[in-house]
Amino acid sequence: MLKTDSISINDQLDDLINKMDSNGQFISIVHKINHVDPISVFASRPDLKGERYYWTSADGQLTFVGLGFSNQLYSSHASDRFTAIESALQSQKHRVFRSTNARITGTGPVYFGGFSFFDDDHKGEWKHFPTNHFVLPKRLVTVTDQGCYLTLNIWIDQSHSVDEVHSIIESEISQIESVESYEEKSMKQVDLKNEMTYQEWEQLINQAIHEIQSTKLDKVVLAREIETYFNQDIPIEKVLKALSEQQERSYIFIMENDDQAFIGATPERLVEVHNNEIQSACLAGTTSRGSSMDEDEWKAIQLLKDEKNLEEHQYVVKMIQEAISPLCDSLRVPNQPMIRKLSKIQHLFTPVTGSLKTNVTIFDALKQLHPTPALGGEPREIAMEFIKQHEPIERGWYAAPIGWFDDELNGEFAVAIRSALITGEKANLFAGCGIVADSEPKAEYEETHLKFSPMLDALGGHNHDNE
Numbered sequence: 001m002l003k004t005d006s007i008s009i010n011d012q013l014d015d016l017i018n019k020m021d022s023n024g025q026f027i028s029i030v031h032k033i034n035h036v037d038p039i040s041v042f043a044s045r046p047d048l049k050g051e052r053y054y055w056t057s058a059d060g061q062l063t064f065v066g067l068g069f070s071n072q073l074y075s076s077h078a079s080d081r082f083t084a085i086e087s088a089l090q091s092q093k094h095r096v097f098r099s100t101n102a103r104i105t106g107t108g109p110v111y112f113g114g115f116s117f118f119d120d121d122h123k124g125e126w127k128h129f130p131t132n133h134f135v136l137p138k139r140l141v142t143v144t145d146q147g148c149y150l151t152l153n154i155w156i157d158q159s160h161s162v163d164e165v166h167s168i169i170e171s172e173i174s175q176i177e178s179v180e181s182y183e184e185k186s187m188k189q190v191d192l193k194n195e196m197t198y199q200e201w202e203q204l205i206n207q208a209i210h211e212i213q214s215t216k217l218d219k220v221v222l223a224r225e226i227e228t229y230f231n232q233d234i235p236i237e238k239v240l241k242a243l244s245e246q247q248e249r250s251y252i253f254i255m256e257n258d259d260q261a262f263i264g265a266t267p268e269r270l271v272e273v274h275n276n277e278i279q280s281a282c283l284a285g286t287t288s289r290g291s292s293m294d295e296d297e298w299k300a301i302q303l304l305k306d307e308k309n310l311e312e313h314q315y316v317v318k319m320i321q322e323a324i325s326p327l328c329d330s331l332r333v334p335n336q337p338m339i340r341k342l343s344k345i346q347h348l349f350t351p352v353t354g355s356l357k358t359n360v361t362i363f364d365a366l367k368q369l370h371p372t373p374a375l376g377g378e379p380r381e382i383a384m385e386f387i388k389q390h391e392p393i394e395r396g397w398y399a400a401p402i403g404w405f406d407d408e409l410n411g412e413f414a415v416a417i418r419s420a421l422i423t424g425e426k427a428n429l430f431a432g433c434g435i436v437a438d439s440e441p442k443a444e445y446e447e448t449h450l451k452f453s454p455m456l457d458a459l460g461g462h463n464h465d466n467e
Ligand SMILES: C=C(O[C@@H]1C=C(C(=O)O)C=C[C@H]1O)C(=O)O
Pocket: 221, 223, 268, 283, 284, 285, 286, 312, 347, 374, 375, 399, 417, 418, 430, 431, 432, 433, 434, 435, 451
């Protein structure tokens, strides 16, 4: 029997089923399980392909695997895609049962998903990633420093017996605890297309620079896309494993919807809220890693004093500070950026921390923050218009907020960069960079090249464009 310290879950369930109204409701049963390997858990259910989610926080302390959808939140045509999700959540009532007395972050009714970059619906490549979409996984495995947990989110009504629910719990636990280690599969890239030639890129960047010099536009982030084809359906587990091994200090994510998967390893936190404490991050300004420790350090020092990169960075700091301060009782922003080193690249980084005013939620913060000038530009509206008019790709969920939240509105969102949309044998990769008055098309092109490389490496692909 599943026991809490005082009364068993069975007694509590019995009570709930007896008193429940005829509509039924979601219940969330949280149980501590033996240690499991999250990638193997993800790979263990190919039958649930199209309904699997994966998330590791950038500090590596929290990993989620979601298998099967129990509930979905979305609202097409909402004027405000962020508040619409918060309202949809409020209309759900969840009841949580725990087999330990502790309330562990990331267990219970946790929703995963994201928003599109622009607020209008898209029709092209991103058919299964609408303006907003969140799922409550049927099975959620949470791996933390304190142990592993299985949450089962199931819908019950008066027709369920306690014994039925109990046997579901037992069989799910034993299935998860007995998953076999994931064995890697191999595949080969067969083709790679650049959606834009270098000449088209150069023209686009020159046009942006011209607007920056002659209008109110200060900065605009422009992206390009490459499309790669493989000799078989891309085994997403393989890409996940490679990203997990190769990318440090990054959020590793997979969101599967129907026959598409959005995957990436992004270093950029947009917002985290935990018990009223808020954290955001300014990440903009880029250089490569050095081939020796000395060269690496030299590049970092150059980046810290490079006017053009500092300008790119400063727009982000100023805007995030202005966006969050009305939501906070207190806010801390260091006045100098530091360096954030990733496997192939280093960035200028300024952390932002604060205490939220009462009744302000993570959705309020998302609404204010997206898109920051690290992904959109400055001023926001002019930059967004420029992107819409001139960038020849569909952004979909690229560079948009993705993440999770729970029933107490704690959660974390990252911006979905260093990412790819996978559809069968095809992977569409995205990479962009901040254009300011002193930008040079060639250097910015090389910067996008660097930003593609972690995802291309994880796929086992290669880029021909500046070889
Ligand atoms: C837009 C991307 O990255 C953003 C742009 C950066 C820059 O131009 O220096 C750095 C980090 C990110 O905020 C991307 O990786 O696609």
